Amino acid sequence: MKIDTLNQGVNRRDFLAASGKTALGAAMVVGAGTLVVPSQGWGMELKSLKPETMATMIQMARDIYPHDRVADKYYAKAMRAHDDTGAGDADTLAMLEDGVAELNARAGKVGMEKGYGSGGYLDLGWEADRVAILRDIEDSGFFQAMRGSLVVGLYNQKAIWPLFGYEGASAHLGGYVERGFDDIDWV
């Protein structure tokens, strides 16, 4: 899985400036087969999923496992696998595209009811509104596929472990025997 760094060569005129109200939605710029977050210096090229679909999936990933100290690119990296799978598997691709379309439709209804306007999932600015939609669909195959892959794909990224204070393997350093296995003094 590789997250491409921002491709400077991409013609900015190709981009649709997202009118999103989530932080991520506002920062993302989608182009033909690409998704770029200029302010965060990363982007990705997509093989199968529509960039708008991937953008929504990344937001959904954050709403499923919200860690405010974990940057978007790690969620994006976890979602990347779906694009790879979708490239070789039409059923999966359809399941994801349909799932996101459903999410956007539900979000549009909520937006109208609440007076935010009829945008999609990325236009719902409050996490609580988005989470309420996810609760309604949490038994769906789409949600389960998203959550199931994310629980491994997100937390298995060594780059985020330090944010949680997890140091991981220690054998190459001689274990924790001299490195704090019994160092707390507050009990």
Place this chain on the structure above:
Amino acid sequence: MAAPYDLNDDSVVVIIGSGAGGGTLGNELAQKGIDTVILEAGGRHEAEEFINDEWASFGQLAWLDKRTTSGDWRVAKDFSGLPAWIVKAVGGSTTHWAGASLRFQEHEWKAKTNYGDVEGASLLDWPIDGEEMAPYYAKAEDKMGVTNTNGIPPLPGNNNYKVFEAGAKKLGYERVHTGNMAINSQDRDGRTSCQQSGFCFQGCKFSAKWSTLYTEIPKGEATGKLEVRANAHVLQIQHDDSGKVTGVLYADKDGNQHVQKARVVAVAGNSIESPRLLLNSETSMFKDGLANSSGMVGKNYMRHMTASVYAVFDKPVNFYRGTTMAGIVQDESRHDPSRGFVGGYEMETLALGLPFMAAFLNPGGWGREFTSALDMYDHMAGMWIVGEDMPQESNAITLSDAKDQYGLPAPNVHFSDHANDVAMRNHAWRQGTAIYDAVGATATYPTPPYPSTHNLGTNRMSADAKDGVVNKWGQTHDIANLFVSDGSQFTTGAAENPTLTIVSLAIRQADYIAEQMSQKNI
């Protein structure tokens, strides 16, 4: 003859599986000069190849062949294809195990007598008792280097233990210590002491923790009387017209099939594969599977009453540093029906790395409630709870409609809690939570059972041939030269982690097999 052995050599004892039961039995027989072949479905990964990364290690060592689940246990919903965490590798689950090594308590050998009739439970007394097992326990503790036995000092307590101990003592618990662990607290038996690396569940790269992989197996091989054939997956046990077993059919790593002849066959594939193999070996002579005249093959599946409690504190704990499970409270392991259940449970320290914590803290959980727990990962302490569960005939390994990679029926693992299990778990959750509350936990999480690590009872030992599959030696009631040598022999589960008992039974069984062979009874 000396190892390696010819496929047509029908003088050998063939053991299926190289874990706690099979690996121990193999070495014990070899030490007695008996020609022995262990057929192990998994590959051989030496300690230096172990990967200290939870998912990568799981991918390297876990048994991932097709399995299905049913019953009302949550594992069937959360991990429907992974009912159990068992290893497929030379060394079996002793590569992944944590090392907690406890003897049964006297009353647990006679559960039916001591607990009385428990509705819905198929309790039975073991045909053996603590006195008979004592010398074998002593041998096993010495072999495995269990701390707090044989003059072996205890392990030092890590951070997770310090929190656990302080809370337990505040609550008034008295039997609180760093455990009886098959982990070297000092150099012993050619292996180094524990370096507190924190990856006991991923295979000990220092070989400080006992595993048949680097103890029993090389010791047996050194005699020239033990051959361990890795990547040899047994598909069927074969027999002759007289009903004696004659050998086994297995697939090698390329899928090519061979028959290894045998004088004696011992099944030690853990409590899901062992009964499945007997069931899959059915013939016109044994229509319900081998050794199944009682109908008990696969029945009475036990997995221990388990649960966990994780707690968050306002100060860091860094509980992942050091041994995974060296800490125990034993006060609740007694049989005391006034608590609302029969049997008892142990509380043992437990730490998971971040990836496994995410997967197991609250399977299926998501949202801020879930992530606020994980955000406090380095401020967490944790314990595992393990208690005696009630055997139930309806909890069973059966042949599924699904097929494995060889086209054989996969095992279905059916389990539902007994009311006694539920009552015990609720009590244990309360007490575990109280331990952490006593030292100022800011949040506690009662965590449901993981895929089974203690799989027991599916070829149970019984005095009477109609009640179980094997006799007091692990010899099948029906076929004299067919043995069961793993945890599937367990008549009841007791509160204790099972491996010390599996190893002790294997040592004892080796004596019996040797005697029976020399008397030409088998």
